[in-house]
Amino acid sequence: MSEAPLLSVENLRIDLAIADARHAAVKDVSFAIGRGETYGLVGESGCGKSVTALALIGLLKAPMSVGGGRVRLHGEEIQALPAAQMRKLRGKKISMIFQEPMTALNPVSPVGRQIAEMFVLHEGATWREAERRAVEALASVRVPAPDRRVKDFPHQLSGGMRQRVMIAIALACNPDLLLADEPTTALDVTVQAEILELIRDLSAAKGAAVLMISHDLGLIANMCARVGVMYAGRLVEERPSQEIFSAPSHPYTKGLVASLPLLGDRAKHGRQRLREIAGVVPAVTNFPAGCRFNPRCPAASDICLSDDPAPTQLPGGLVRCHHHD
Ligand SMILES: Nc1ncnc2c1ncn2[C@@H]1O[C@H](COP(=O)(O)OP(=O)(O)OP(=O)(O)O)[C@@H](O)[C@H]1O
Numbered sequence: 588m589s590e591a592p593l594l595s596v597e598n599l600r601i602d603l604a605i606a607d608a609r610h611a612a613v614k615d616v617s618f619a620i621g622r623g624e625t626y627g628l629v630g631e632s633g634c635g636k637s638v639t640a641l642a643l644i645g646l647l648k649a650p651m652s653v654g655g656g657r658v659r660l661h662g663e664e665i666q667a668l669p670a671a672q673m674r675k676l677r678g679k680k681i682s683m684i685f686q687e688p689m690t691a692l693n694p695v696s697p698v699g700r701q702i703a704e705m706f707v708l709h710e711g712a713t714w715r716e717a718e719r720r721a722v723e724a725l726a727s728v729r730v731p732a733p734d735r736r737v738k739d740f741p742h743q744l745s746g747g748m749r750q751r752v753m754i755a756i757a758l759a760c761n762p763d764l765l766l767a768d769e770p771t772t773a774l775d776v777t778v779q780a781e782i783l784e785l786i787r788d789l790s791a792a793k794g795a796a797v798l799m800i801s802h803d804l805g806l807i808a809n810m811c812a813r814v815g816v817m818y819a820g821r822l823v824e825e826r827p828s829q830e831i832f833s834a835p836s837h838p839y840t841k842g843l844v845a846s847l848p849l850l851g852d853r854a855k856h857g858r859q860r861l862r863e864i865a866g867v868v869p870a871v872t873n874f875p876a877g878c879r880f881n882p883r884c885p886a887a888s889d890i891c892l893s894d895d896p897a898p899t900q901l902p903g904g905l906v907r908c909h910h911h912d
Pocket residue numbers: 603612630631632633634635636637638639648649650651802869870871
């Protein structure tokens with residue numbers, strides 16, 4: 588029998604509750620991540636990337652909630668774990684870093700103390716031991732003078748340094764899976780590259796798998812072996828990274844590739860390669876019938892207006908479109 592993947596997500600549904608109605612913000616999302624694998628989730632703003640990650644780690648808040656499906660870690664279901672057990676798992680088995688670390692860090696606690704807390708909470712270390720290890724953890728995320736910086740409060744650090752602290756906290760207890768939700772979007776371009784390199788190096792060194800989330804397909808394809816493309820709460824295509832560029836199958840993926848100025852195929856797209864996808868992602872309360880991409884899709888036909896396409900297997904992936912390549 589083959590070993591269970593590290594993470595498997597089956598038919599995940601996330602509901603947005605408004606008054607008495609439940610709207611499926613995320614519907615039938617399925618994917619798996621292997622041990623040590625780096626998997627990317629990409630899509631425009633509002634496609635459901637963050638709520639998917641929050642659901643995996645048990646941090647969804649009202650009015651959003653998990654409405655169905657299964658999440659398994661090492662083959663064991665985790666989506667219905669009691670809060671106390673989920674808290675034990677967080678940081679120890681799965682951890683998460685966010686776009687703006689300030690929201691996740693405690694503003695009134697020195698950063699060294701916040702790192703040390705992980706060792707006390709999850710590994711039963713004494714505070715003395717934990718604070719010593721916090722200095723090492725800060726050094727491992729390449730923070731200069733870590734023995735002094737441990738005493739700093741979050742607001743005394745730059746955005747890049749704060750993100751390094753978040754990474755140190757997230758990786759302190761060697762989790763199996765790191766969820767990285769737009770970890771560099773709020774940072775300067777030069778700092779972005781350093782943070783991505785840090786995530787790549789440290790996760791590889793610790794053998795942690797990474798779910799990297801971004802609206803930037805170029806970044807995702809650089810970092811990840813496989814890519815899942817999300818549109819309006821659906822996983823519309825999943826492929827190995829290089830195939831996303833050489834042979835995108837879903838019209839939405841084609842649009843994302845064509846809107847990449849540097850990586851688009853110049854010969855194929857000619858002067859139009861800088862084209863943005865016309866229109867916007869619909870609100871959760873306003874998803875169209877049929878395929879959710881139909882109002883923006885250049886290939887839409889009658890069936891697209893009435894029938895939601897089922898996933899079709901492709902070599903190494905899948906696509907959800909009536910008229911896929
Ligand atoms: N607390 C909330 N209340 C109401 N709607 C919400 C809430 N959280 C998310 N949504 C809606 O759910 C959808 C998915 O949101 P999500 O934050 O997951 O998008 P995203 O893909 O992460 O976008 P971004 O790239 O902007 O971070 C969006 O339409 C968003 O407006």
